[in-house]
Amino acid sequence: MSDQEKPDISSIIRLLGPGLAELLSGRQIELENVELELGELELWIPVGGISPSIYPAPVPGGTGQIAPQVQRLPRPDDLISEKFLMEPDIFPAQIREITLGATKSEGGTRGSTVTVGGSTSIPFVHPQTPPPHPPVISLDVFDTRVPMPKALKNHLTEVIDDPAAWAEMNVEQFGADMVTVHLLSTDPLIQNKSPREASKTVEEVLQAVDIPLIIGGCGDPKKDAETFTEIAEMAEGERLLLNSVTSDMADAKTLEPVCKAADRYGHCLLGFTGLDLNSAKELNRRIYQYFPPERLLMDLTTVALGYGLEYSFSIHERARIAALMGDKELQHPTISACTNAWSAREAWMDLGPAFGRNDLRGPLWETIGGLTLLLAGVDLFLMMHPLAVSTLRDVAGRLMQPGEVKPVMAEWAALKI
Numbered sequence: 001m002s003d004q005e006k007p008d009i010s011s012i013i014r015l016l017g018p019g020l021a022e023l024l025s026g027r028q029i030e031l032e033n034v035e036l037e038l039g040e041l042e043l044w045i046p047v048g049g050i051s052p053s054i055y056p057a058p059v060p061g062g063t064g065q066i067a068p069q070v071q072r073l074p075r076p077d078d079l080i081s082e083k084f085l086m087e088p089d090i091f092p093a094q095i096r097e098i099t100l101g102a103t104k105s106e107g108g109t110r111g112s113t114v115t116v117g118g119s120t121s122i123p124f125v126h127p128q129t130p131p132p133h134p135p136v137i138s139l140d141v142f143d144t145r146v147p148m149p150k151a152l153k154n155h156l157t158e159v160i161d162d163p164a165a166w167a168e169m170n171v172e173q174f175g176a177d178m179v180t181v182h183l184l185s186t187d188p189l190i191q192n193k194s195p196r197e198a199s200k201t202v203e204e205v206l207q208a209v210d211i212p213l214i215i216g217g218c219g220d221p222k223k224d225a226e227t228f229t230e231i232a233e234m235a236e237g238e239r240l241l242l243n244s245v246t247s248d249m250a251d252a253k254t255l256e257p258v259c260k261a262a263d264r265y266g267h268c269l270l271g272f273t274g275l276d277l278n279s280a281k282e283l284n285r286r287i288y289q290y291f292p293p294e295r296l297l298m299d300l301t302t303v304a305l306g307y308g309l310e311y312s313f314s315i316h317e318r319a320r321i322a323a324l325m326g327d328k329e330l331q332h333p334t335i336s337a338c339t340n341a342w343s344a345r346e347a348w349m350d351l352g353p354a355f356g357r358n359d360l361r362g363p364l365w366e367t368i369g370g371l372t373l374l375l376a377g378v379d380l381f382l383m384m385h386p387l388a389v390s391t392l393r394d395v396a397g398r399l400m401q402p403g404e405v406k407p408v409m410a411e412w413a414a415l416k417i
Contacts, residue, residue, distance in 0.1 A: 094324065094331070095324070096296075097132075098297065099113050101114060101213075102239040108237045114133075114211075116136055116333040117333035131400070135392070136178060136379065139180065140382060141170065143163050143184060143193075174390075175393075178211055179213055182216040183227060184218050186227050199227075202240075213240050232262050241297065242268070243270045245287065256290050262295075269291055271296060272298075272299040293331075296332050312376075316373055333379040336382065337382045339366065339382055341368075342365070
């Protein structure tokens, strides 16, 4: 019988229902060939105060009704008191410790040196075991004019054409631990300056400041290899950090002369790969053939906020944990080029009042990148803006203080300005 052919007996049920309910009260009935259509079915199970291990039992008398056996649990007087003890992580290995720069007694001319690496645990996890050395900050210097946002140019107008004066300003005004000299003028597509001309620029910076230097190339594998080889011989004993050797150099058969020159004249090398630990390990293995791992650092690539910063953090964190667990090919100090933040257009473009002031947004972009990778274990930071430098240094200084962490801003939510 179709639904349309079924008789509608709802009116009969409404008429006879109360009388039938009274007639059948207290009785058991059995229905056959009955179909029930329910719009909603609600089950109510009493749980308050009933032990889950006690099941209801039938009431004697055969009425079919169920009476629950209720067991009242004692109400506790107080919660169990338990202390939280944070034990330091213990790993079987540690990061290699490397000193950059050399004083006169060590064969160089630097007035001070910096040491990176040496970590035996994940950074800043336990207040009593901070990293053995504070993070090192190196400020950038370029040997030729490059496009820059106004937020960077504003404090460089007097020195932008003089790398030596620029380096001196970075040290005296902004307290740089190191200076990075980017030799972009050697790029065949820019000015194509010779390695000898680049060597002269580095020599001028060495005379202007007495802190350790990082020497950056132009990105052309062949030209960088020639330039690094020339500078390594000129600055013998200074323990420069040559930034950087890449997989492209290995493919072009230029890796061996760079590594051997850096080793012969007592410098350090930086291996650069792009967000791939397998590539980093492979490059390191190639470098080991010509250069001691005790003077090798890694750059695993820093990506700006909004463009994959979280992936950069993940790569650095994975590398650090693997190294501490015993992976010797990753047991090298790492650096972060926080200046990559300025490649994000959101850091410097005029995006309207909703995005805040341009002169503050850029430094914030650089700061966020630096602080993020500081927590991933990065040892050395390449930076540019003075505000970002001071903020990173201040936060790192607080984190480096051993002892109990004091909630300086614990009441920030109720703070009145």
